[in-house]
Amino acid sequence: GNSVTQMEGPVTLxxxxxxxxxxxxxxxxxxxxxxxxQYPGEGLQLLLKATKADDKGxxxxxxxxxxxxxxxxxxxxxxxQVSDSAVYFCALSxxxxxxxxxxxxxxxxxxxx
Amino acid sequence: DGGIxxxxxxxxxxxxxxxTLSCEQNLNHDAMYWYRQDPGQGLRLIYYSQIVNDxxxxxxxxxxxxxxxxxxxxxxxxxxAQKNPTAFYLCASTLGTxxxxxxxxxxxxxxxxx
Numbered sequence: 001g002n003s004v005t006q007m008e009g010p011v012t013l014x015x016x017x018x019x020x021x022x023x024x025x026x027x028x029x030x031x032x033x034x035x036x037x038q039y040p041g042e043g044l045q046l047l048l049k050a051t052k053a054d055d056k057g058x059x060x061x062x063x064x065x066x067x068x069x070x071x072x073x074x075x076x077x078x079x080x081q082v083s084d085s086a087v088y089f090c091a092l093s094x095x096x097x098x099x100x101x102x103x104x105x106x107x108x109x110x111x112x113x
Numbered sequence: 114d115g116g117i118x119x120x121x122x123x124x125x126x127x128x129x130x131x132x133t134l135s136c137e138q139n140l141n142h143d144a145m146y147w148y149r150q151d152p153g154q155g156l157r158l159i160y161y162s163q164i165v166n167d168x169x170x171x172x173x174x175x176x177x178x179x180x181x182x183x184x185x186x187x188x189x190x191x192x193x194a195q196k197n198p199t200a201f202y203l204c205a206s207t208l209g210t211x212x213x214x215x216x217x218x219x220x221x222x223x224x225x226x227x
Contacts, residue, residue, distance in 0.1 A: 004155075043117075044203065044216075049215060089156070100161060105153055
């Protein structure tokens, strides 16, 4: 079956540090890949997405590249801010899955001033 | 503003009671979903509905029930058969088939069983 594995948290960083959250997946066919972000006490918001191999999704300074050869979709940001403190979820959507997403366990990121 | 509204935000239940969580969307989306979130486990799919008057079980449907009588509404009932109902419940929607699976989420309902 389809699955998503992401690095465990919490990840604690100082402001302006470089952030990487690893995400690898197992899926048949060519899934779409997503990063969602959840701020405390809220629902999830789409951060970025990629729908085919070598696509790069980007938003708010975050980037992730769909690497089919390594089945990965790592999230990166060059300089984090305190406001980036949140839980980040990697997810995949298999073709014709009607939006049923398979989520990773989430990675909590804590950015300190 | 378009969006998904979940209510109540917080809910307390005694053991043996059924509770219903509301989810309403004004995005004109066809498909709606219920996910359960537990610490360290990510999100797990409970039920989903692609069209009105039709719904399918997700990965953890036991102890839950849903209805889809209107396009904009997809309430979730947590029954007394659900053995461990304390969790954060998230409702989501998406426009329809053929898309890449981007979901729009509500702000969630936190259920605590006393």
